[in-house]
Amino acid sequence: MGATMRMAVKEDIARHEETPLEDRYDLESTYQVLEEGAAKWPANTAVTFQLKGKPTDKAYDWTYAELLDITTRAANLFRSLGANETNSVALVLPNLPETLAAMFAAQTSGIVNPINPLLEPSQIASILRDSDAKIVVTLRGFPKTEIAQNVAEALKSTPAVDTLIEVDMRSYVSPPLSWLIPLIRPKVDTSHGKKILQWDEAIADQPGDKLTFTIPEGGRDRVAAYFHTGGTTGDPKLATHKIGGMLFIGHTVKEGVLTEGDVILCALPLFHCFGAYVMGLTCPMNGGRLILMTPAGFRGEGVIDNFWKLVERYKVNFFMSVPTALAALNQRKIDADVSSLTYTVCGSAPLPVELFKQFEQKTGIKILEGYGQTEATVVCSVNPPDGERKIGSVGFPLPYTRMKMLLIDDDGVCTGEAAEDEIGEICIIGPHVFPGYKDIPREKCFVKGPDGQEWLRSGDLGRVDPDGYFWITGRAKDLIIRGGHNIDPGMVEEVLTTHPKVALAAVIGQPDAYAGELPCAYLELNEGESVTAEELVAFAKENVPERAAQPVYAEVMDELPKTHVGKIFKPDLRRSAIRRVYGEALSKAGIKADIRCENDDKKGVIAIVTPADGANAEQVGAVLNNFAIAWKMG
Secondary structure, three states, rough: OOOOOOOOOOOHHHHHHOOOOOOOOOOOHHHHHHHHHHHHOOEEEEEEEEOOOOOOOOEEOOOOHHHHHHHHHHHHHHHHOOOOOOEHHHEEOOOOOHHHHHHHHHHHOEEEOOOOOOOHHHHHHHHHOOOEEEEEEEOOOOOOOOOHHHHHHHHOOOOOEEEEEEOOOOHOOOOOHHHHHHHHOOOOOOOOEEEEEEEEHHOOOOOOOOOOOOOOOOOOOOOOEEEOOOOOOOOOOOEEEEEHHHHHHHHHHHHOOOOOOEEEEOOOOOOOHHHHHHHHOHHHHHEEEEEEOOHHHHHOOOOOOHHHHHHHOOOOOOOEOHHHHHHHHHOOOOOOOOOOOOOOEEOOOOOHHHHHHHHHHHHHEEEEEEEEOOOHOOEEEOOOOOOOOOOOOOOOOOOOOEEEEEEEEEEEEEEEEEEEEEOOOEEOOOOOOOOOOOOOOOHEEEEEEEOOOOEEEEEEEEEEEEOOEEEEEEOOOEEEEEEEEOHHHHHHHHHHOOOOOEEEEEEEEEEOOEEEEEEEEEEEEOOOOOOHHHHHHHHHHOOOOOOHOOOOOOEEOOOEEOOOOEEEEEHHHHHHHHHHHHHHHHOOOOOOOOEEEEEEOOOOOEEEEEEOOOOOHHHHHHHHOOOOOEEEEE
């Protein structure tokens, strides 16, 4: 069945590594991937797009030959407009076939900078400035979306950008509705003064049979992408990605998980590494068909409700997921033939044990839990497809990748390596590890290990069990992960402390059965002041720009817990949130219980539950197994 690197036990990885990585493939650019794909499968469908998620909606196809042609034209266009290795082409686009082509084209002509199109104008502008963007590709004004308007506002404060290229989604709308688009198209402010081009017209003037320039030098060591981290709040950092890291991820997923010609359903955004590399790059490596399911992916109209019928329509073999998507799909009846599905890889946030079990039992589809981060070009480890999958673990490191649990002190100095089952910070070395953030000193994210090598600090805490499986037990960072979206609590805290009655604010993630975590706030007021928690939640809704970052709960305390040097001690607040959320969940199920939290050597924070009414572990588990934080009976 095609794949040549199937993992069952960690010894399989060692055997695979006996062949040097440089001998595995001779690719030096992502453009070569498209060239090879077009040479092998010119008439095969490379990309399919649906505007909405009904299983009978019209589908739009690009063949491999067409994908190469459009990418070549776009790369020539970008280069003619001044794109090179010293600036970037920013893509503020939803999931469209043009997004994929523009991504390959920008990597070919210089550097691509995909940006979350749902960010606020000020955040988009900040990323454009930080990335030295010269060209921006975005949507033309279109009903029911404000992407064009937000980009236009952002461009007013980005003097280095000189060209705006607009992609019109009207081409994906059929008559008679397409006739109405010009009449209802929203007006977009053009006072930013940038040159405006239309995508279809601009690329039509460029040759599609060959590049008119030489791809920048550097091969696999060339930085060809900036991906912003976080991005739902605050000013994101720009992770620099090399061609070699991209090719490694694509090749590894192709060899280790997929079979040639697999159909991949992409409902994760292309502005994130998961969509861009694991699906967008791997598919043309593999001769497969990439299904871009609506511009908004899982959030698109009808996608979740019709997901199983869409799988049947396209005979989907593989899709990437996050816990929130699996939770939603788990609530939908399987009303179609999904026998074509083999795996879903789930990442971005902890997956509750109960959801894992229920989903596999209901669907018969294997879940491969993995671990990664933008700084490592997305994937670092995964449970073995053909071996034991330990629920809750993130499996083995990828081939040619090393992961260790290092002990790092408060000054950022490594003091040794954690023992088996001892908690340390996950640190990584591999061909996919990024060279650093743009314009941020490298030492901010790397540490010298006991072996003298530089290791990427993940900021995540974990352990390695006796079988070599890795487990995530917590985060050294304070990021809140809500349904796969990273939220910086610092920005929310800053907003809350602008309230005239608030002295101090601490924002943490409280457990949630659906989203994994939700932001909640603990506050200390100025002396003599009084304000209700409801008023503070309302204040946050009005002033925190990203809805996902707005706290769902607030609590006023006489004094926030602090360390001996006066720093707010968030572990106490997290324990308080766990006790409250777990207590409320059990109470709704008619179970009264005393809950306390302890630190467990293997699982991090764990809830100790002592029922007051004789409830047994099975009854408690029916409630608490839906959450990611571990628990046990007291």
